[in-house]
Amino acid sequence: MRIKTISGDTGSVTDVTYEDITLSGITDYGIIVNQAYDGTAAEPTNGVTITNFVLNNVQGTVESSATDILIECGSGSCTSWTWTDVNVTGGKVSTSCQNVPSGASCSD
Numbered sequence: 001m002r003i004k005t006i007s008g009d010t011g012s013v014t015d016v017t018y019e020d021i022t023l024s025g026i027t028d029y030g031i032i033v034n035q036a037y038d039g040t041a042a043e044p045t046n047g048v049t050i051t052n053f054v055l056n057n058v059q060g061t062v063e064s065s066a067t068d069i070l071i072e073c074g075s076g077s078c079t080s081w082t083w084t085d086v087n088v089t090g091g092k093v094s095t096s097c098q099n100v101p102s103g104a105s106c107s108d
Contacts, residue, residue, distance in 0.1 A: 001023070002029070003053070011047070012051065016053050018054070019054070023059070024061055025063070042072065044072045049078070053078070053080075053082075053104075054081070055082075056084045057084070057085045059086075072097065073098060080101075
């Protein structure tokens with residue numbers, strides 16, 4: 001599951017809901033929200049806001065070499081997220097998450 005916004009662009013991603021999803025056999029990231037896409041890794045930008053992002057009942061496993069969840073948001077550009085019953089396991093817990101909004105977590 002991915003939301004990626006182009007580094008340095010402007011705009012918005014609003015009212016996205018992912019619900020009742022089971023992940024399996026994932027080899028990279030189970031869930032990734034990346035506001036640094038096509039830019040400098042680990043340097044998310046603020047030009048594209050991500051608001052009202054809902055995950056509900058998202059479960060599953062990733063391979064041991066993969067990362068369960070990665071969130072790289074610019075400062076203040078990710079708001080009003082609601083994650084309920086999100087449980088992604090099997091891989092690594094990210095140590096690179098940035099500006100994780102209230103309601104979400106990089107560890108389940």
